[in-house]
Amino acid sequence: MKTHLEIDHSTFELRRYPIQKNEKLQAWDSSDEYLIEELEKKEFPPKTHFLIMNDSFGALCCWAIKKGHQVSAVNDSFLSQQSMMKNLEANQLSGVHFLSSLDPLPTQIDFAVLKLTNNNRLLVWQLCQLSQHLNKDIKVISASKAKDIHTSTLKLFEKYLGPTHTSFAKKKARLIFCEKTIQLERLPAPTTVFDVPEYRLQLQNYPNVFSAESLDIAAYLMLSHIPSNDNIKKIIDLGCGNGVLSIQAARLHPHATITSVDESHMAIASAKINMKNHTKETTQSNCILNNCLDGFDENTADLILCNPPFHQLQAVSEHIAWQMFCDAKRVLEPQGRIVVIGNRHLGYHAKLKRLFNNTKTLASNNKFVIIEATKDPIMDESVIQGLLSK
Ligand SMILES: C[S@@+](CC[C@H](N)C(=O)[O-])C[C@H]1O[C@@H](n2cnc3c(N)ncnc32)[C@H](O)[C@@H]1O
Structure with a gap:
């Protein structure tokens, strides 16, 4: 099982926690790699404030911190948060501001990254949070396995955020690009x-x-x-x-x-x-x-x-x-x-x-x-x- 993620000239050591003997699963997937490759192509000013939602085991946060950016990371999973902390430490990185899925989003986000989970209710909640909270014209990029991105998924992005398009599929992963033009006045009832x-x-x-x-x-x-x-x-x-x-x-x-x-x-x-x-x-x-x-x-x-x-x-x-x-x-x-x-x-x-x-x-x-x-x-x-x- 591979534990080294190589991106450009950097290598990250990433593992799933809790560590298991004979672990067969990697701590990142092809959609993380596709997303990072895409982010590498963009010129972000130093200390860009990234909001990263649902990073599974820290691949995205490690990349952003290594690039010298500010990172606020939102997760619902305690195990993901623990994994991210351990993986950051293993790569001698630090400085992520951890938030739970119920915390208010931080102010002054410059760019938002949303890993899709396979839960549409969570997706709608997070899109509403972004719509209500982000300044207009902030770009949102999302990633997932291609098979999990449906026309109905894209319609949700369009409904809550604004104009949306997708990338080609690569290694069975796909990206969603979205420009935030819609401003939700109030968050819906969360439960x-x-x-x-x-x-x-x-x-x-x-x-x-x-x-x-x-x-x-x-x-x-x-x-x-x-x-x-x-x-x-x-x-x-x-x-x-x-x-x-x-x-x-x-x-x-x-x-x-x-x-x-x-x-x-x-x-x-x-x-x-x-x-x-x-x-x-x-x-x-x-x-x-x-x-x-x-x-x-x-x-x-x-x-x-x-x-x-x-x-x-x-x-x-x-x-x-x-x-x-x-x-x-x-x-x-x-x-x-x-x-x-x-x-x-x-x-x-x-x-x-x-x-x-x-x-x-x-x-x-x-x-x-x-x-x-x-x-x-x-x-x-x-x-x-x-x-x-x-
Ligand atoms: C099948 S659901 C059962 C939920 C509830 N007890 C019920 O019967 O409806 C399993 C629950 O285990 C939780 N879970 C998954 N991994 C866990 C872990 N490592 N430690 C504690 N809870 C975990 C999940 O979040 C989920 O709520």
């Missing part, structure tokens, strides 16, 4: 709302939260299988999204502390609102932006609920689910339980069995299965360490 009447839920969702327009069917199934037991005092909702499982856990365990964890800024913001709107004032709730359970103490949770992600950014990947299960094993108290829902074909059953040495099927249908595993206090620690290092 969408949907109801789940059978559970008395009205959920608010920021644009990049998982399943923002309706309840995920796996989450729906999980709602009726959350264990309820008076001894459960500390619950973690790992990969909480809009917090739907946290709410139900809090209702079933009014005296427990609920910790909702996600790596998306918008998920955490949604979960905070939804927990506040659906639980009693006395509920002890924390919503934490984090990579899995990094930094959580050992033996501190009784119950972990998990509807794991199956991709990191655009790439399909199993490693986050595996990291979540390994972290759960460490953070659960002896006899603590993890309850996981997943598509049958994902094979979570085998993974949990390998790690916990026991599993129980709580429910299943033709698509999903809910599996519980219990931390066995006498399982040899060296076995766990051996598994974790694989």
Whole structure:
């Protein structure tokens, strides 16, 4: 797997974080390369203020900082932000002003770069932010895999920003060039709302939260299988999204502390609102932006609920689910339980069995299965360490 990105006379060392043994995926793609080649052709005055949105692992920020520009970088993903910081450091670069996807944009942007994600709601939100915020005539350049740029995508750029055209495709990537002529007076409401009447839920969702327009069917199934037991005092909702499982856990365990964890800024913001709107004032709730359970103490949770992600950014990947299960094993108290829902074909059953040495099927249908595993206090620690290092 290549870790050196060569551009003109510069070489950048770029890796995906968290680092994995046998990583097969590069930390940049052909659309990053195409975008940087295009930017190299332009003559930017020194210290041009670049706004860079959705840089995956820092390729674009490294390039702009190396060229001596000012950079404000907007991301929804905590893992992307961590990767960018590590990659900047690895290349002895610094000075990026990091912002979350919900922060107001900084003033005096000279040029905006927008990497497309595959989420149209996020795209519309970010185009609205640019339209409302950028001065007129500022150029916006966007990049993506060619297959992800549709006529409808270009129409969104035209609707919110102004005249738009595209480049030829190169190595399956394409650029979008846009000149900002439209000024949006006000940002639209950032959240969408949907109801789940059978559970008395009205959920608010920021644009990049998982399943923002309706309840995920796996989450729906999980709602009726959350264990309820008076001894459960500390619950973690790992990969909480809009917090739907946290709410139900809090209702079933009014005296427990609920910790909702996600790596998306918008998920955490949604979960905070939804927990506040659906639980009693006395509920002890924390919503934490984090990579899995990094930094959580050992033996501190009784119950972990998990509807794991199956991709990191655009790439399909199993490693986050595996990291979540390994972290759960460490953070659960002896006899603590993890309850996981997943598509049958994902094979979570085998993974949990390998790690916990026991599993129980709580429910299943033709698509999903809910599996519980219990931390066995006498399982040899060296076995766990051996598994974790694989
Ligand atoms: C399948 S969704 C489940 C969301 C919610 N619990 C539900 O059931 O609707 C998985 C969630 O995991 C989050 N996630 C992905 N990678 C993560 C990581 N490294 N650490 C914490 N959360 C992560 C995603 O942002 C997403 O919200």
